[in-house]
Amino acid sequence: MDGSSSGSTNPERLSVTNQSGTTYILSGDGGQTGNNAYNSTIFDNTVLPIYNSSTSHGVDLDTYDISSYILPSDSQVTANVNVGQDFVISAAVVLKVPSNLIAGTVFEDVNYPGGPGRNRVTSGGLGVSGAIVELFNAAGTFIQRKTTDINGYYSFGGMADGAYRIKAVNSTVKSNRGGLNCSTCYPVQTFRKYRGPSSLIEVANEVGGANPPHNRMLLWE
Incomplete structure (x- = not known):
């Protein structure tokens, strides 16, 4: 399964919703097709060059730059975790927001x-x-x-x-x-x-x- 959420009622994806209610699906993790957010990689696009390791095996640690999705005046942002058909034992989302x-x-x-x-x-x-x-x-x-x-x-x-x-x-x-x-x-x-x-x-x-x-x-x- 490639994690693609196209046409699925139970997508596997990670998204954020800003204070105005607009939702953005985060992508790029693992370089795989679809929105396979939980693919045992370590991904960080807040640094250059973008860090992307596919050898973590069982642990998925992802860091996304969401600064373009929020306004300076926003005081809150919501992370949405959809696991699809994956079996996720424990999920924690840390948002790195420049301010x-x-x-x-x-x-x-x-x-x-x-x-x-x-x-x-x-x-x-x-x-x-x-x-x-x-x-x-x-x-x-x-x-x-x-x-x-x-x-x-x-x-x-x-x-x-x-x-x-x-x-x-x-x-x-x-x-x-x-x-x-x-x-x-x-x-x-x-x-x-x-x-x-x-x-x-x-x-x-x-x-x-x-x-x-x-x-x-x-x-x-």
Whole structure:
């Protein structure tokens, strides 16, 4: 049997369904005809040259590049396993999806002594929960917003390649001093960190922000 699903009501194939509901049948595994997805090969088309070994005998390990089947905004994808007439003892599907990730922590330098800003480790900074962090593209267009967790952590994922800016909304950044409802505590940026060409770059000389009159300031690590 070559695994061809043509005309079959019980096909042997591996497919993925993206968030918009479009299904794509994965092919190329083993170089065999049809959609023989479980043919005791080790196949990986995420690397060049494409790796294809037909000598694994009883174990089938396949890795497919599905980046062309999903959108950067998709947050989920479904793998569909149809075994046809094969006897499959155990099947596991791992999806290797390229994605961009921006993550950081909004923190408070509780004992800031003045002068240059300090990073979270040096200052013993405390994470600020409930702060709203906004993501903008290079043109200044708003993309989405997130709220920091109990440790001040936030993350954005699934964006297309490009440059992005992060802004913390000042009115949502609450001090840990005197409780999170302190009415006389006002957030002032003392430190930020961003990704340079090859490493993370710390900025400690923008106390009050790059443009202090703005009511939204960069505040992250």
